[in-house]
Amino acid sequence: MQLSLDHIIPIPLKDVFAQRKSDVWNTTLTLDMGQFVFVKAPSGTGKTTLLHQIYGIRKDFEGSVHWGKLNLNNAGPEELAKLRKDQLSIVFQDLRLFPALTAFENIEIKRLLNEHISKEQVAGWMDRLQIGHKKNSLASTLSYGEQQRVAILRALVQPFSWLLMDEPFSHLDQANKHLARALVQEVCTANGAGLVLADLDDNNYFPYAKTLQL
């Protein structure tokens, strides 16, 4: 499934972005399936806005976003739900966990949509990212770094063709960054999926096929 952006520009920031050079805003861009793409976005350049727009959460933009043949501008709630369930996964910058559920339940509620992988596999991944011992702790009681790893695992338990990540390792130490990065790459490869990672500064988390300046 190809991602095509055609002259998208957020309406609230239209005046600012129209005068600035960008590899993404107000231009035509196509990303092929399986590509790992890094979006370098200094503060205030619309990194989160971009990911929310291509994930279909925000519709306040001009231009068009196509996931394969699906035009996000015209997609209904059911089509969006299907896209997010089977094709498109995301790690939000603000994580967006359910505070009333435990770490495991936060992942489980996503896994139960498809049951693409088993519960045991999830438990194994939690151990691998060193949050197995927090399995039954409420998400609201976890540190931000632990929550970040729960959010990453939640994004990995579904089948997907594209994974969107918004500053996914910002609160992880080097060791945990390494563990999380390795798992993400492994699962993306297993799914044959592409990845769009947006961050403030350059990084070498993945062998990017493309780097875009926002």
Place this chain on the structure above:
Amino acid sequence: MNPQKKLLNRLLLQPVGKSRLRAALIALFTGIFLFLSSVLLWWNFNELLHGKNSNDALAATYIVIAKKVTDANMGNPVATLFSDRDVQSVAGAPGVEEVGEITANRFPVYAMMGGELGFATEMPLECVPDKFLDNLPADWAWKPGDKVLPIIISSQFLDIYNYVFAPGQGLPQLSESTVKSLNLRLKVGSEQHGEMLLAHVVGFSDRIGSVIAPRSFIDYGNSSYGASATSHGPSQLVLRVSDPSDTHFTAFLDQHDYRTNPQNLRWSRIRGVVDVVVAGTGLLALCIVGTSMLVIILFIQLTIARARESLTLLLQIGYSPSILGRFLAFRFLPLLLAAAFTAFLAASALQYWAATHIPVQGIRLPLMPGTAVWAAFVVVLVALLSWVWLAIRKAVG
């Protein structure tokens, strides 16, 4: 409950307490119960007034009319009889469904009774078409040569005897069954040309205010012993009318100087008032059921509003509006159905109670609610479920 539903339950349904849910369900139950009760009230009145088993005491759809005796016509008996033309005119009057002629005897009838109740009196007899009798006794037949004559007397006669005459004269009061067991000796015709019969009371009538004999007897007596000089034609007519209080009908009676028992007309007016009251009750019940449905909808909307963040996040991680809508519907609809069916059962119990207690008053009610009540219940149920489903769908986007 499967694990997914368990988690959704915690995210979407926990925020609003169970006591609020119970209160909303009680409101719904009360609303539907009151609505069904008012439909039952309307339906029972309708059955009593217009149904197949309509009760005369309530319906008053049968009335007897006669021409007014005035100073001008009091010397001329023929003037107070109904001609064929009069009968046709009455048959065509507004609201008149059927007309029956009440034919009186034109021959002497003398009734005697011996024993403690001994009396002897001239007895006027009348006959009406059988279909105008409220209760047709099984042995309601007479043919020339029969020595026993069945008669039906007005219930008012027995009341006058029991409550006015007997206490004043120191005589025993009589029950209907006792009166039916008594025999009267009737002397029919003149001293020279006549015969003796035994009259036997076989029933009582609320409709006709006199003594009724089978038509075959009146015709026989009139032709065998009747005075040929007296005029023919009925002196009274019995009418079946759709609504005796209809102003067009009462205007017709006034216009032709016909008189009837004004009590019947008055009761009909009361019936009209009852109809209005029942309709008013129905309107009120409709408002109550509407309000109770609104309460349950607001409760559901409050539940969803309190779980808005979870709901939004669920949609963002791939849950579809249809999955979430179905989940919420399957959580709420069984409770709503339970409240609605309990209300229906309570209304049915009320009907059963009314049917088993009211017959003491001489009124017969069906034991179970009829089609109209079922239909009202189905309409309320469909409206409720559709409204709730729409509210849920709207809330989950």
